[in-house]
Amino acid sequence: MIVAIASGKGGTGKTTVAVNLARAMGSPVQLLDCDVEEPNDNLFLKGRVREAHTVTLPVPEVDATRCDGCGECCHFCEYHALACLGGSVLVFPELCHGCGGCTLVCPQQAIRETSRAIGVVETVECGAITLVQGRLDVGVALVPPLIRAVKAHAQPGVATIVDAPPGTSCPVIAAVTGADAVALVTEPTPFGLHDLGLAVDTLRELHIPFGVVVNRVGEGDGRVHAYCRAQGIPVLAEFPDDRRVAEAYSRGELAVDVQPELGELFRRLHLGLLGLTGGRG
Amino acid sequence: MKELTVISGKGGTGKTSVAASLAVLAGRCVVADCDVDAADLHLLLAPIVKARQELRGGHQAVIRPEACNGCGECVALCRFAAVTVSTDATGGTRFAIDPIACEGCGVCVRFCPEHAIDFPERTCGEWMVSETRCGPMVHARLAVAAENSGKLVSIVRREARRIADEEAQALVLVDGPPGIGCPVIASVTGAGLVLVVTEPTLSGEHDLERVLALAGHFRIPATVCVNKWDINPEMAERIEQRARAAGAGVAGRIRYDCGVTAAQMAGLAVVETAAAAAEDIRRLWAQLNL
Ligand code: SF4
Ligand code: SF4
């Protein structure tokens, strides 16, 4: 059973929900930190890295002695990662998606593929929690391949929580694809509501069951609740706006460690997510 | 013309609230909302849309089932596992392409022996030019489950610069996306100054380092503002030290103030209300000296 914690916008408490949920479960669980641009789960779990793997993407290399400058490869590349200038080919690795097309189309067999590192995937032991985290190299634009690598390192058959990146575009889709249910974390404010609406549109497009977690209740008003009621979206959990939680977070402490009474709320959230899958888990 | 890009590394640090206030304090400027994935600035600046344009970008492979001979070549060639194979009602094998997984690379289109794969353009969103109480605003909306947010960001910025040139505006203010990936790179490359709005938390500190490394990578001067600094004063101090050590400036601090959410509820920039934090943002603006 794979559940994903996502959020249309950053800073709604998505990471907090993911790590506390993992801790509150008490039984062996794997947590996949797919927020590879800013992986933060281990700031709270403080586990030791057991394994690290570099993730690479294939990237073309042109053999200038064979290339006759025909321009086929540059013409083919959909991402403008190749440019033909004065009869020779320039490669822009940061634009390359590694599709392999240029190698196949080159009539002179002048292209071979090498690999380029885009980040690392680390496995971290934190008691009952096994954390798998991705970390994108600075200056790398392509996020989804690294997210897919994080997911590929997960053990099948183990209860899994995915901490998805914020937003609604390709990285989020890469993270939540394959999840049995998603919790969308939001706050009861105009920004929270607006971004929740976008995330809901995306999940409906992907046909994944989802519910909402309202964080910092008390800070804004009832607009998120009204929206969920009108749309028939279940509210799976609510967490009060509490400066103590914010302060614990700032120090890298887990809310369920500081306020054990919150553990029950997280366990109920997990049951709610299981319920969304119609008992499939 | 100067271009200030407000980013945050970590999301939800109050970047958009700060950006809206800076736009108001600037009096008149060109505003660009480059957080196209979760564009919120319009909720505070109430733009009146004057022109909108659809953005088409990239392609998507589509198999014409009647032309497909079932050879499976496309499955073998696609590196993004976008070709799905299923069995239809008569027991035959059916090849189809998952539009969400397809990256539009064109490999299957080129090498299908039956030329059975079409390659139409896709819509990745729309961008708009609007008028606000602070001046013109360029913003965008990414289509549901679309790719190419980097491209949309580039268009929004380019358009904002063009308008600034045309109207001889001195400042382009960009509300950038969170993270360090493709949309962020598209919103900071070539900017005059990056303002990083962060928060005094371990995550804020961690993400700040990565964002400053990114700014350094592209050689863009950066300055830092710690929002809600009084949640953890020691951490605020530490973050500012780290920023200085990384060669970035420190532009000011903003206090924790529920007036910021209240302003958001009222659809106003913080500096248009009596919130205590407004004073801090005014000081920040003076410090930026744009
Ligand atoms: S297709 Fe091959 S021969 Fe032609 S320009 Fe590219 S690398 Fe050179
Ligand atoms: S592998 Fe694909 S994306 Fe990369 S340069 Fe070649 S054609 Fe372009």
Ligand code: SF4
């Ligand atoms: S390569 Fe073309 S003919 Fe072969 S299975 Fe794919 S679509 Fe059908």
Ligand code: SF4
């Ligand atoms: S266009 Fe590229 S990504 Fe899309 S299905 Fe064809 S080979 Fe796969």
